[in-house]
Amino acid sequence: MIMINQPFHGQLGELLCEKLTQPLGRVAHFTIFSAFAKNSGVLRLKPALEQFKNAGGYITAFIGVDAHGTSYEAVLNMFELCDELYIVHSESPASTFHSKIYELTNDGNTWIAVGSNNLTGGGLWTNYESAVCFEDGRECEDCARKVAELSLQYKDPAYPCSRQITSRDDIDELLAEDYLRSEMRIQMETHRDTKRTAEQRTRRNLFGTQNGIHLPGIERVNQQHPAGTAVHNNQDQEEVRAVYEITDTDASERMWFEMRESTGGSRNILDLSKLGTIIAGTPHGTRYETSDPEFMLGGIAFFDVDPENTDVEKSITVNYNGIDYVDCTIKFPTGDHSNGSWRIQMKGQPEAGVKIHRVGGAEWLRHKILVFEKIRTDYYTLSVLDEDQVDNLIGESTVVATNGSSPTSKKYGLL
Numbered sequence: 001m002i003m004i005n006q007p008f009h010g011q012l013g014e015l016l017c018e019k020l021t022q023p024l025g026r027v028a029h030f031t032i033f034s035a036f037a038k039n040s041g042v043l044r045l046k047p048a049l050e051q052f053k054n055a056g057g058y059i060t061a062f063i064g065v066d067a068h069g070t071s072y073e074a075v076l077n078m079f080e081l082c083d084e085l086y087i088v089h090s091e092s093p094a095s096t097f098h099s100k101i102y103e104l105t106n107d108g109n110t111w112i113a114v115g116s117n118n119l120t121g122g123g124l125w126t127n128y129e130s131a132v133c134f135e136d137g138r139e140c141e142d143c144a145r146k147v148a149e150l151s152l153q154y155k156d157p158a159y160p161c162s163r164q165i166t167s168r169d170d171i172d173e174l175l176a177e178d179y180l181r182s183e184m185r186i187q188m189e190t191h192r193d194t195k196r197t198a199e200q201r202t203r204r205n206l207f208g209t210q211n212g213i214h215l216p217g218i219e220r221v222n223q224q225h226p227a228g229t230a231v232h233n234n235q236d237q238e239e240v241r242a243v244y245e246i247t248d249t250d251a252s253e254r255m256w257f258e259m260r261e262s263t264g265g266s267r268n269i270l271d272l273s274k275l276g277t278i279i280a281g282t283p284h285g286t287r288y289e290t291s292d293p294e295f296m297l298g299g300i301a302f303f304d305v306d307p308e309n310t311d312v313e314k315s316i317t318v319n320y321n322g323i324d325y326v327d328c329t330i331k332f333p334t335g336d337h338s339n340g341s342w343r344i345q346m347k348g349q350p351e352a353g354v355k356i357h358r359v360g361g362a363e364w365l366r367h368k369i370l371v372f373e374k375i376r377t378d379y380y381t382l383s384v385l386d387e388d389q390v391d392n393l394i395g396e397s398t399v400v401a402t403n404g405s406s407p408t409s410k411k412y413g414l415l
Contacts, residue, residue, distance in 0.1 A: 001139060004115070006129040007210075012117045013044060013124030015133075016102060020048040024055045025107025031151060032061040032119060033099040036069030039183055040121030040252065042077045043319060043375045049081050060084040062154050062162070063119070064097035065179045068189075072180040073381065074119075075171050076322025085165040086154050087174065097161075100131075103147050111135045112143045121252065128210070168322075184371055184383040187254075187415070191396050231274050231290070231297065231307045240275055242297055243289040248304045248377040254415040255302045256371040256385075256393050263343075267366045268357035272330070272342040273298030274307035276401030276412065283399045288414065296401050299412045300342040303330055304377045307342070310334075318348050318356060319375075320382040325349060325356040341403065346370075360384075369393065371415070 004010055020030065030052060053059055059082045063070055066089060079085050088097040100123070102113045115131025117123040134140035154162040165171060174180045181189075229246070230239045263269040275295050283289045283296040290296060300307050305314055310332035318325045325348025332342050346365060348356045357365055369390060371383040385393070390411065394400050397413035 001135075001137075002133050004113075004129075004131045004133060006117070006125075006127065006131075011125045012102075012113060012115070012129065012131050013041070013121075015113075016045060016124065017048040019104050019111060020045075020052040020057075022106070024052070024057055026056075027108075028052070028055070028057040028106045029104070030057055030059050031101070031103040031147065032059075032063075033101040033147075033150070034061070034119035034123075035064040035066065035096070035098045035100060036118040036120055036123070037063050037074040037078060038069075038071050038120040038186075039074050039077060039319070039373070039375070039381050041119045041124050042074045042081070043379070043381065044121060044124070045119075046077070046081065053081070053083075058083050060086075060151065061119075062086045062088050062099070062151070064099075065089050065174065066096045066098075068181050068186055069118070070180060071183040071186055072171065072175045073183050073319075073321060073383075075165070075174070075180060076168065077319065079165055079168065079171060080322050084155075086162050087165060087179075088154055088162045089179065090161045099150075101147060101150075103144065105144070109136060110140050110144045112140060112147065114143065182383060183373075183381070184385060188392065188396055191415075229306050229308050240295050241291040242301075242307075243291065244287045246287065246297070246301050246304060246306045250374070250376045252374060253302065254371060254373045255299060255412060256369055256397075256415065257299055257412045258387065258390065258410040259365050259368045259370060260387075260410055262363075262366050266347070266357055267363040268346040270344045270346055270370060271403060271410065272300040272303070272344060273403035273409075273412075274300060274342070275405075276403060277405050277407065277409075278399060278401045279407065279411070280394055281397060281399035281413075283414070286398070286414065288399070296399060298342070298401075298403065300330070302372070302374070302414075303344075303380075305330060305342070310342075315378070316344075317379050318346075318372075318382045319380070320356060320359065320384070323350050323353070328356070356382075 004012055006012060061078055061082045065087055100115055100117050104111045112134045113131045117129045117131050134143050230241045257270055276298050278294060278296055288297040288301060298307055305312055314330040315327050318328050328348040329345045346357045367387045369385040369387055373381045393413055397415055400411060400413040402409040402411050
């Protein structure tokens with residue numbers, strides 16, 4: 001038996017990835033009990049879960065929905081990844097589903113982690129968490145027996161506090177009845193509540209901040225000697241230099257973009273500027289900071305592309321409502337197709353079904369706001385909001401800018 005005190009003794013998410021990608025025997029099962037699930041955890045485990053499943057492993061998950069700690073998109077993704085998926089919830093406010101257990105069996109060998117780690121980015125990687133891990137031996141056998149009993153309890157069709165998810169319609173019903181909420185709604189409500197609490201707080205800070213548990217950061221450089229590229233929106237504009245170099249990073253970030261009318265024959269083109277004119281907030285300390293306080297780097301930098309490296313083409317995968325749409329292309333068009341801006345062609349193709357720009361019907365992305373969250377440099381989640389949410393997004397953003405130098409251009413913001 002060992003104890004992992006995250007972040008001091010490693011991260012449970014890394015250990016799970018290691019365990020799930022080991023060679024499998026004839027019979028392998030992975031069972032998850034988690035009070036909360038978010039895309040930040042599910043999608044970071046996804047490659048390991050897919051490798052486990054493709055090698056013949058069987059995945060079962062029991063997920064809670066109390067306190068809106070689990071998102072609609074996370075459940076959609078879990079449904080695609082799991083062989084069996086159950087939602088556990090009691091209508092009594094006195095009872096909360098709060099288990100966090102991860103059990104892996106492989107040809108009779110068993111490994112179990114029991115602790116405080118939810119199936120979220122924080123729970124598995126960045127939060128203060130503790131988990132006890134058992135591997136074989138009498139203690140592990142006792143735990144495995146209890147886990148098996150618990151699984152049978154929640155799988156029992158007669159048990160009223162558990163529902164098996166057998167279709168996406170089941171998940172849509174949970175959303176309609178407000179058991180689930182979208183990732184974007186949860187994030188905005190959490191940010192709003194945190195901001196309101198901070199504004200009302202009058203106490204002195206009596207504690208410090210733990211260093212070293214955040215996702216990879218950016219090394220600070222001297223503002224007088226910016227290290228990044230020199231950027232020009234057009235030939236007549238004076239040079240603006242990026243404070244930081246733009247390099248590939250898997251650090252978690254969220255950015256939103258207005259589509260408005262969009263461009264392209266299918267209205268599926270999202271324009272990304274090289275630079276943006278700041279209209280609210282400040283990019284100071286972020287990788288979008290420039291030598292001119294009136295400008296920030298354009299949205300192309302969010303996708304880890306140097307704004308001036310216009311020969312680059314990059315293909316990304318976008319996860320929308322539990323489905324991966326591959327080969328959304330980022331490029332800087334030339335010739336008759338050029339408007340002086342980078343663009344993403346939102347035409348990603350799933351394994352089966354329609355391309356992403358057809359999901360909601362023809363031209364469904366027009367007059368929408370696209371919110372991307374980075375999981376990896378080539379993998380992003382997408383939320384789609386109505387354009388009347390722009391003021392709410394501006395209020396939640398660290399910095400907001402318009403494409404190029406025109407104040408009436410499309411807006412984008414860093415959340």
